[in-house]
Amino acid sequence: MTKITYREAVRAGLREALQRDLRVFLMGEDVGQYGGTYACSKGLLEEFGPERIRDTPLSESTFVGAGIGAALGGMRPIVEVMTVNFSLLALDQILNNAATLRHMSGGQFNVPLVVRMATGAGRQVAAQHSHSLEGWYAHIPGITVLTPATVTDARGMLLAALQEPDPVFIFEHAYLYSMEGELEENRPVVDISRAAVRRPGKDVSLITFGGSLWKALAAATQLAQEGIEAEVLDLRVLRPLDIGTILTSVRKTHRAVVIDEAWRTGSFAAEVAAQIMEGAFYDLDAPVARVCSEEVPIPYPKHLEEAALPQPDKIVKAVRTLLG
């Protein structure tokens, strides 16, 4: 095992993908000469050249759409959208074309496209750069939605995504890019169908994904000092959701808190809660709780941003309430 940053892990995944398959290319804003907004693609232009590391103009709808076309034409594009807020400009292409083509064409056309983007708050960049919209994407049938939270997943999910015949969206929490972790080198390609238990426990299930995983783990550490053993689940894949792993955990702990950095109303956390209710209602000792973001555009000042987001202490509080 080696210690690397999340950003380096993404870069390692990109490099391996580009080395393995000549059909793979990367395109997006400032992925080349600038070195990548978050430096994920730094050095790749020099190594693979401008044919395969393509700087695009600011035109999200068109370069995502072009990714769809290139995928239809036999390439394996990796499209980078700088930030999830900007992906809204491409939502038409994503929903109306990428996600529907296979079904709408009666199964004749498939779109093996991988789109990566940064998501999430925590860097004081205010209301047009901080949102967590992966739950919206998880609403869309026809695509796979991945939320790598560890360095092993940051590399391995990208490689796994490239093996999929249909569109895969990877949401990288911007706060994680500088995080260091142990890379499991024997796992270049990881499974992208299952959730993972990141910390076993018996008293309550903390169910989360992406950047919030680390807050849930911090909360679990704090709870352990109070004698509460929390099991922490990292969903990893939002669509298709691995409900089996969730239900197994809830049947053991009988209590669940879902943590999601998106707004509470209509959040992915709401979907998880509903599925727990459908599948394990009689195993529950308490209603499923949610810790989500306040229903406000994310504000700039640190104290307000922190107040708007899920935090370990909010998770701890929710657990204490559940355990009554």
Added chain:
Amino acid sequence: MSAVRNREHGLELLRHMLRIRRFEERAAELYQLGKIHGFLHLYIGEEAVAAGSIPSFTNEDAIVATYREHGHALVRGTSMNQLMAELYGKAAGCARGRGGSMHFFDASRRFYGGLAIVAGGLPVAVGLALADKMHGRKRVTGCYFGDGAVAEGEFHESLNLAALWKLPVLFLCENNLYAMGTALARHQSQPDIAAKAKAYAMGADTVDGMDVLAVETATGRAVELVRNGNGPYFLEYRTYRFRAHSMYDAELYRTKDEVNEWKRRDPIATFEQTLRQARLLRDEDFQQIEAAIATEIEEAVAFAEAAPWEPIEDLNKDVCTDVRRTT
């Protein structure tokens, strides 16, 4: 050739540019000191554009700008205290501290942001102009954006609609030759931006954006054309940003020589020369202007330091209008 009308005129333009430069130099220091956070996009090098163009608009006109808008807000007249407090994120800021550097707003000056989605301001400006036209008001909406915005669909859709409906909007492209790290020639098949505007059947000029007088003349003329009901107009200012795109940027995409070459055309230094040659600027004038700005800045910093934070209990305030508040 545009000329300085008189001493007062010359000193005013110089003062505007210096205020922007010194404010931003201080902001960069404060960023290093951990007083300002997030993204901070400096306008240093481009001051002649805001200084020369913003005064062409009346108080009734509207301004829509981008995340690189410190200069526009300063010249428009929002107090430095409010702007500095906004950079700090304090409740006394021009957006109650919620926006920070990228999101200055000032309703009293019809300053509609501070919008940070590239090209996102253009459709909004078109709509403001539509409202004016439907009300029969002779107001103009000035819409600032960068060369990068020209690649977005919203740019093309906005120009087309504004021209089609003959709306009183003035499109103001601050072409600093780069969209983050992507040079103009690497993001535009036709790098002549004014030519694109002409293709949408509106008048368009290219202006030396390092020359505050040229900016002033061209903008004054364009604002009047738009005000007189001739439909939209387009100005492309050729300018250059001296600093990094934001505070983090290794500047791998351009050479130091290129930057230094442009610095020789520093809009403040060259205008200072112009004024001195015309004997309109004495050393003591310059010192006085600098001293007044330095005082204003230090007062603004003190104001921002002392200003309170917005209480956390107010986090949900103004998500919707109070009467309909549900959260």
